[in-house]
Ligand SMILES: Nc1nc2c(ncn2[C@@H]2O[C@H](COP(=O)(O)OP(=O)(O)OP(=O)(O)O)[C@@H](O)[C@H]2O)c(=O)[nH]1
């Protein structure tokens with residue numbers, strides 16, 4: 001999707017995680033978002049010396065987080081107050097119910113980037129003739145796995 005992904009081991013290699021995150025967090029406010037138990041508060045504590053954000057153990061029974069953080073909290077990363085990190089309560093499930101099927105392609109940049117090439121303005125990119133998305137898929141410019149995800153979510157919506 002044109003989004004960079006960093007894999008970090010906050011507990012095993014905190015120093016490396018800090019070094020890689022520090023330049024990305026500079027001069028902006030960053031919202032930490034993710035399911036409960038993902039390690040959001042662990043990351044905040046790693047980056048903010050006196051944060052003391054509460055960290056929860058993963059529930060053995062449910063294999064999920066326990067919603068340890070219950071309120072959104074703003075932390076300054078530096079004394080000059082130019083960079084901030086925002087810890088947030090985790091979610092158990094991520095829903096897309098608020099999105100109309102006709103808006104889905106526009107929200108997946110790698111898929112929707114070719115929608116302007118479709119013959120029909122209301123193309124669903126599934127079976128229409130002259131579909132720019134299907135053409136890009138055939139040329140290998142859209143990953144098959146990403147197009148499959150588009151189809152699956154489209155059907156759900
Ligand atoms: N091994 C390992 N464990 C981690 C890592 N990050 C977090 N944990 C552990 O995962 C558990 C949950 O961490 P939290 O930081 O409380 O997770 P959270 O995302 O803030 O959870 P909520 O506040 O419930 O949304 C704790 O036991 C952490 O020690 C990591 O990078 N590696």
Ligand SMILES: [Mg+2]
Pocket residue numbers: 040041042054055068069088089090
């Ligand atoms: Mg938390």
Ligand SMILES: [Zn+2]
Pocket residue numbers: 115118123124125126128130131132133134
């Ligand atoms: Zn199309």
